[in-house]
Amino acid sequence: MAAVRVENLRKTYRYARRKPGLSGLFASEVRHIEAVGGISFAIAERERVAIIGPNGAGKSTTLKMLSGILEPSGGAAEVLGFVPWKQRRALAYGIGVVFGQRSQLWTELPARDSFALLRRIYDVDLDTFRRRQASLVERFGLGDLLDQPVQRLSLGQRMRCEIVASLLHGPALLFLDEPTIGLDITAKAAIRDFIREHAGAEGQTVVLTSHDTRDIELVCDRVIVINEGRIVVDQPTDQLRRLFLGHRLVTLRSAAPRLDIDLPGVKRRASEPHLSVFEVDTGVSRVDVVVQAALALGGIEDITIEDPPMEEVVRAIYDANSAR
Amino acid sequence: MPSTMPIARAEPALFGAVAAAASALGLGIRRNLANWPIMMGRALFYLVAMLVLSALWDKVAAQRLPGTLAHLLPAGGLTLYIGVTEWIALSVAAIHLRLEDDIRFGMLEPHLLRPKSYLVQKLAEAMGDSLGRLIGIGAAAVLALVLSGRAAPSPIAFVYVAVLGIFGTAVGVLLMTLVGLSAFWVRRVLPPYLIMQKALFLLGGLFAPISLYPGWFYHAAIVTPFAATLFVAGDQALAPSLAAFGRGLAAQLVWIVLLSGLIALVWRAGLRKVLREGV
Numbered sequence: 001m002a003a004v005r006v007e008n009l010r011k012t013y014r015y016a017r018r019k020p021g022l023s024g025l026f027a028s029e030v031r032h033i034e035a036v037g038g039i040s041f042a043i044a045e046r047e048r049v050a051i052i053g054p055n056g057a058g059k060s061t062t063l064k065m066l067s068g069i070l071e072p073s074g075g076a077a078e079v080l081g082f083v084p085w086k087q088r089r090a091l092a093y094g095i096g097v098v099f100g101q102r103s104q105l106w107t108e109l110p111a112r113d114s115f116a117l118l119r120r121i122y123d124v125d126l127d128t129f130r131r132r133q134a135s136l137v138e139r140f141g142l143g144d145l146l147d148q149p150v151q152r153l154s155l156g157q158r159m160r161c162e163i164v165a166s167l168l169h170g171p172a173l174l175f176l177d178e179p180t181i182g183l184d185i186t187a188k189a190a191i192r193d194f195i196r197e198h199a200g201a202e203g204q205t206v207v208l209t210s211h212d213t214r215d216i217e218l219v220c221d222r223v224i225v226i227n228e229g230r231i232v233v234d235q236p237t238d239q240l241r242r243l244f245l246g247h248r249l250v251t252l253r254s255a256a257p258r259l260d261i262d263l264p265g266v267k268r269r270a271s272e273p274h275l276s277v278f279e280v281d282t283g284v285s286r287v288d289v290v291v292q293a294a295l296a297l298g299g300i301e302d303i304t305i306e307d308p309p310m311e312e313v314v315r316a317i318y319d320a321n322s323a324r
Numbered sequence: 325m326p327s328t329m330p331i332a333r334a335e336p337a338l339f340g341a342v343a344a345a346a347s348a349l350g351l352g353i354r355r356n357l358a359n360w361p362i363m364m365g366r367a368l369f370y371l372v373a374m375l376v377l378s379a380l381w382d383k384v385a386a387q388r389l390p391g392t393l394a395h396l397l398p399a400g401g402l403t404l405y406i407g408v409t410e411w412i413a414l415s416v417a418a419i420h421l422r423l424e425d426d427i428r429f430g431m432l433e434p435h436l437l438r439p440k441s442y443l444v445q446k447l448a449e450a451m452g453d454s455l456g457r458l459i460g461i462g463a464a465a466v467l468a469l470v471l472s473g474r475a476a477p478s479p480i481a482f483v484y485v486a487v488l489g490i491f492g493t494a495v496g497v498l499l500m501t502l503v504g505l506s507a508f509w510v511r512r513v514l515p516p517y518l519i520m521q522k523a524l525f526l527l528g529g530l531f532a533p534i535s536l537y538p539g540w541f542y543h544a545a546i547v548t549p550f551a552a553t554l555f556v557a558g559d560q561a562l563a564p565s566l567a568a569f570g571r572g573l574a575a576q577l578v579w580i581v582l583l584s585g586l587i588a589l590v591w592r593a594g595l596r597k598v599l600r601e602g603v
Binding site: 013061064067068069070071085088089090092093095097099102103104106108109113116117119120121122123149 | 340
C-alpha cells in the first residue's frame with residue numbers, strides 16, 4: 001500500500017508587479033511562476049525517500065502540498081489515505097514534521113512543558129505518552145535537558161528535542177525538512193542513526209529533504225531529484241550513490257604552491273596556489289588513502305574533507321539524464 | 325497498517341479541544357512565571373506610572389479649577405480608577421506580536437500541521453499569559469494601595485473590579501488578536517496597533533473616566549469594546565454598584581462573542597490566503 005501517492009501535482013504562484021512609471025500607481029500586472037510543474041510518484045509504507053534539488057527547485061512546495069498547508073493548482077495527491085489540503089487536521093494525527101530551521105517548541109519553557117502540551121494537542125493517552133516519552137528521551141540521552149528552557153540548549157540538543165516532539169504522537173509518516181542543517185558532525189551522525197533506527201523499528205515512512213548528501217546516503221533508500229519543478233531522477237540510493245553521491249572533495253593547504261596526487265579515482269580540480277582541491281571517487285580510492293598520500297608529500301598545513309555541493313550533484317545528475 | 329498509525333482517540337473531539345486549550349492556558353501562565361524578571365519590571369513600571377498619575381490627579385482634584393471638569397472628579401477616586409485601568413492595560417498579553425511573528429516569518433507552518441486550531445491555542449496561551457500578569461500586577465496594586473495609606477474601596481468593589489478586570493482583559497486580548505491577524509495583509513502590525521492603542525486611551529478611558537466626556541461622546545464611547553475593556557472595571561472603583569456591574573459584565577460578554585466571531589472570519593480569510601499563496 002502506498003503511504004503517499006502523487007499524480008501530476010502542480011503549483012503555480014501568482015503575484016502582482018507594479019508597472020513602471022506613473023501608470024504603476026494605478027495598475028499592476030499579474031505574473032505566474034510555476035513552482036511545481038506536474039510531478040507524479042508514489043512512496044510505499046516503510047520506505048525512506050529523499051526529495052532533493054537546488055534552492056527553488058520546488059521540493060519545499062511539494063512537501064507543503066503533501067502535508068496539507070498549501071493547496072495545489074492542479075493534480076491529485078493522497079497521503080495516508082487523506083487528501084492533504086482538504087483533510088489537513090485529520091492527516092495531522094498521522095504525520096510528524098521536523099523543520100531544521102524552525103522550532104515547534106515553546107523556547108522560553110523546558111521541553112517537558114512543550115511535550116505535555118503536544119500530548120493534549122494530539123490527544124495521546126497518558127500511559128502511551130509516558131511510555132513513548134521515556135523511550136525517546138532515553139534513546140536520545142535527553143534526561144538532564146528536559147527541565148532546561150529550550151532557548152538555553154545548544155542547536156544539537158534542541159534538534160533532538162524537536163525530533164522527540166515530532167514522534168510523541170506516533171506518526172506513521174515523518175516529514176523531515178533539513179533536519180541536520182547547522183549541526184556539527186557528531187550531532188548529525190546521532191540524528192541520522194536515530195531516524196534510520198527508529199523508522200525501521202516503528203515501520204515509519206520517511207520523506208526527507210536535505211542539502212547534505214550524507215543525510216540522503218545514510219537515511220534513505222530512494223532519492224527523487226527535483227529541478228525546476230520537475231522530477232529529474234527517481235532512483236534507489238544505492239544506484240545514485242555509485243553514480244553521483246560517492247564523491248568527496250579533499251582540500252589541502254600546503255607550503256608548496258601545487259600538489260599532485262597520483263591515485264586512481266582522484267581528479268585534481270581547478271585550484272589556487274597553495275590550495276589544491278581533489279575530487280575523490282570513494283568507490284575507487286578511500287579518502288584516508290588519499291589523505292595519507294597527501295601527508296607523505298609533506299608541508300601540509302590544513303586538510304578539509306567535504307561533500308560536493310548539492311547544486312553540483314544535482315547538475316551532474318541532470319546533465320547525465322539529459323545526455324541519455 | 326503500520327503499528328504507528330494515528331492513535332485511537334477515545335475522547336470526544338470537543339473535550340480534546342477544550343483539554344488542549346486548557347493545557348495551552350496553563351503553558352501561558354507557566355511562561356509568565358518563567359519570565360519573572362519581566363513580570364517584576366512590569367509591576368515596577370505600574371508602580372512608577374501610578375506614582376506619577378496619582379500625584380497629577382490629586383493635584384487637579386485639589387485645585388478644583390474653575391471652568392474645568394475638576395469639579396466632577398471624585399476626591400481621591402481617580403487614583404483608584406487609573407489603578408484599575410492601568411492594571412488591565414498592562415495585563416493584556418502582546419498576542420499581536422506573536423501572531424505577527426508567526427504569520428510574517430513562516431512560523432505558522434509547524435502550527436498548521438497540528439490537529440488543533442492554531443488560533444484557539446494561541447488565544448488560550450495569551451489568556452494564560454494575561455492571567456499571570458493580572459495576578460502579578462494586581463498584587464503590586466494592592467501592595468501600593470496599602471503602602472499609600474489611601475482609603476480602600478469597599479470589599480464588594482474589589483470583587484466587581486476583579487471579575488470585570490478579568491473579562492475586560494479578555495476583550496483586550498481579542499482586540500489585540502485582530503491587530504495581530506492584520507499581519508496576513510499588512511507588512512507590519514504597528515500601525516493598526518497604534519490606532520487600537522489610541523482608541524483604548526480615548527474611548528476606553530485609560531487616563532480619565534469616559535463619564536467625564538460630553539454626553540454625546542460618552543454615549544458613543546460606552547458602546548465600544550474599548551470601554552468594555554477598561555472603563556467598566558475602572559468605574560467600579562469610583563462608584564461600585566451591582567446594577568452597573570451587571571451592565572458592564574453583559575457588555576463584556578457581548579463583545580467577547582462579537583469579537584470572537586469577527587476573529588473567526590478574519591482568521592478564515594487569512595488562512596485561505598496562506599493555503600493558496602503560501603507564507
